[in-house]
Amino acid sequence: xxxxxxxxxxxxxxxxxxxxxxxxxxxxxxxxxxxxxxxxxxxxxxxxxxxxxxxxxxxxxxxxxxxxxxxxxxxxxxxxxxxxxxxxxxxxxxxxxxxxxxxxxxxxxxxxxxxxxxxxxxxxxxxxxxxxxxxxxxxxxxxxxxxxxxxxxxxxxxxxxxxxxxxxxxxxxxxxxxxxxxxxxxxxxxxxxxxxxxxxxxxxxxxxxxxxxxxxxxxxxxxxxxxxxxxxxxxxxx
Amino acid sequence: xxxxxxxxxxxxxxxxxxxxxxxxxxxxxxxxxxxxxxxxxxxxxxxxxxxxxxxxxxxxxxxxxxxxxxxxxxxxxxxxxxxxxxxxxxxxxxxxxxxxxxxxxxxxxxxxxxxxxxxxxxxxxxxxxxxxxxxxxxxxxxxxxxxxxxxxxxxxxxxxxxxxxxxxxxxxxxxxxxxxxxxxxxxxxxxxxxxxxxxxxxxxxxxxxxxxxxxxxxxxxxxxxxxxxxxxxxxxxxxxxxxxxxxxxxxxxxxxxxxxxxxxxxx
Numbered sequence: 141x142x143x144x145x146x147x148x149x150x151x152x153x154x155x156x157x158x159x160x161x162x163x164x165x166x167x168x169x170x171x172x173x174x175x176x177x178x179x180x181x182x183x184x185x186x187x188x189x190x191x192x193x194x195x196x197x198x199x200x201x202x203x204x205x206x207x208x209x210x211x212x213x214x215x216x217x218x219x220x221x222x223x224x225x226x227x228x229x230x231x232x233x234x235x236x237x238x239x240x241x242x243x244x245x246x247x248x249x250x251x252x253x254x255x256x257x258x259x260x261x262x263x264x265x266x267x268x269x270x271x272x273x274x275x276x277x278x279x280x281x282x283x284x285x286x287x288x289x290x291x292x293x294x295x296x297x298x299x300x301x302x303x304x305x306x307x308x309x310x311x312x313x314x315x316x317x318x319x320x321x322x323x324x325x326x327x328x329x330x331x332x333x334x335x336x337x338x339x340x341x342x343x344x345x346x347x348x349x350x351x352x353x354x355x356x357x358x359x360x361x362x363x364x365x366x367x368x369x370x371x372x373x374x375x376x377x378x
Numbered sequence: 379x380x381x382x383x384x385x386x387x388x389x390x391x392x393x394x395x396x397x398x399x400x401x402x403x404x405x406x407x408x409x410x411x412x413x414x415x416x417x418x419x420x421x422x423x424x425x426x427x428x429x430x431x432x433x434x435x436x437x438x439x440x441x442x443x444x445x446x447x448x449x450x451x452x453x454x455x456x457x458x459x460x461x462x463x464x465x466x467x468x469x470x471x472x473x474x475x476x477x478x479x480x481x482x483x484x485x486x487x488x489x490x491x492x493x494x495x496x497x498x499x500x501x502x503x504x505x506x507x508x509x510x511x512x513x514x515x516x517x518x519x520x521x522x523x524x525x526x527x528x529x530x531x532x533x534x535x536x537x538x539x540x541x542x543x544x545x546x547x548x549x550x551x552x553x554x555x556x557x558x559x560x561x562x563x564x565x566x567x568x569x570x571x572x573x574x575x576x577x578x579x580x581x582x583x584x585x586x587x588x589x590x591x592x593x594x595x596x597x598x599x600x601x602x603x604x605x606x607x608x609x610x611x612x613x614x615x616x617x618x619x620x621x622x623x624x625x626x627x628x629x630x631x632x633x634x635x636x637x638x639x640x641x642x643x644x645x
Binding site for chain 1: 478479481482484485489492493494495597602605606607608609610611612613614615616617618619620623624627628631
């Protein structure tokens with residue numbers, strides 16, 4: 141087993157317990173998509189493309205009263221150490237569902253009855269915390285598509301490693317650590333829209349872990365905002 | 379879950395009642411429906427349980443058989459937990475490949491049992507890296523009336539507690555069943571899953587089918603015997619405030635204590 145943390149609290153990738161991995165986001169990276177974004181979150185490399193609001197196919201899925209949101213999270217076969225079968229796994233189907241439910245509160249789908257907004261996320265390289273990074277890219281891609289939103293959605297995980305609560309769990313820490321808690325919030329509204337946990341936490345650690353993750357989400361939000369400003373206000377005007 | 383078609387009148391009624399601290403079926407906001415657990419219902423399985431949780435009904439069977447370990451987990455036995463909503467359980471369920479709701483159901487039930495480390499998988503190794511015992515916990519929802527997460531989880535835990543593990547010996551590097559010798563499963567802790575729904579500003583425990591049809595968001599929290607929080611899944615098309623999430627964790631612990639007592643009687 142690799143050592144996950146030194147005695148002075150330095151993690152296996154050299155970070156402090158409260159430090160995020162490097163994040164960079166590029167907006168509008170795809171020509172055909174109505175909105176798109178590319179995120180590098182540590183070693184995660186993820187593309188998100190958004191289409192819509194557009195006609196629903198198959199037609200029976202259309203809703204007279206509201207638009208619908210569909211989300212597909214997919215990992216490329218070459219994104220992980222052992223080749224991943226390209227067919228969607230049960231894990232990917234579950235993540236697609238929780239991503240959809242994390243993004244939906246930010247959208248005003250009632251304004252677009254009988255339409256669908258499709259969000260496609262492709263994980264080109266995965267490195268722990270890919271669902272959070274995917275969500276960060278997807279939220280920016282939705283904004284890039286010009287879809288009215290109540291707020292952005294910002295996601296980041298926290299966890300427990302070597303008995304300490306740490307921000308932004310990486311792949312090794314996820315595999316061998318004690319707990320992993322991905323969280324997404326709408327930062328200006330203050331609502332948690334994605335939350336999962338596996339691992340063992342005391343009630344106090346649970347609260348600390350949640351607050352730590354939310355702190356990370358707020359930092360991510362600044363990166364998302366800057367990426368959007370960069371594309372739409374290049375000349376410095378705001 | 380596939381929502382029941384809820385007429386507007388019923389939705390208004392549910393919201394009206396919540397304002398008075400009441401629910402459609404007369405329960406308190408933090409009150410679960412009655413739970414009955416019957417074990418040993420499928421003698422051909424190594425363990426089984428039939429759980430009635432309100433009008434929701436689940437049958438779970440445990441099968442134990444030798445297997446090869448997962449490549450990077452050669453020092454652990456195999457644990458696989460599935461869940462299925464049978465077409466006879468709900469007019470809106472059709473035969474065919476599992477929908478994302480059903481996949482989520484199975485994975486949340488699995489996560490609760492796996493992450494609490496209910497079963498000591500290290501005790502299920504026959505030859506390290508080569509041969510282990512696998513425990514397969516399969517749940518079938520036979521009547522669907524809301525909160526399938528907890529119903530399947532309770533049935534799974536009860537089925538494991540009632541199970542007997544056959545003994546295997548290694549002969550010529552292959553596992554051979556030793557007739558007539560069984561042991562209790564190596565259980566370390568009792569996971570209890572508690573599902574809550576948010577409707578408006580109200581948090582209710584164990585939503586019924588009608589309540590699920592009009593809830594804003596859902597959360598399932600699994601705790602262990604030591605009072606820790608071990609698995610969690612938020613669902614539904616809206617979110618929770620941080621205060622609500624803390625309240626939900628406290629509810630999961632307090633409600634969980636009562637269910638855990640029922641499990642203890644099965645041991």
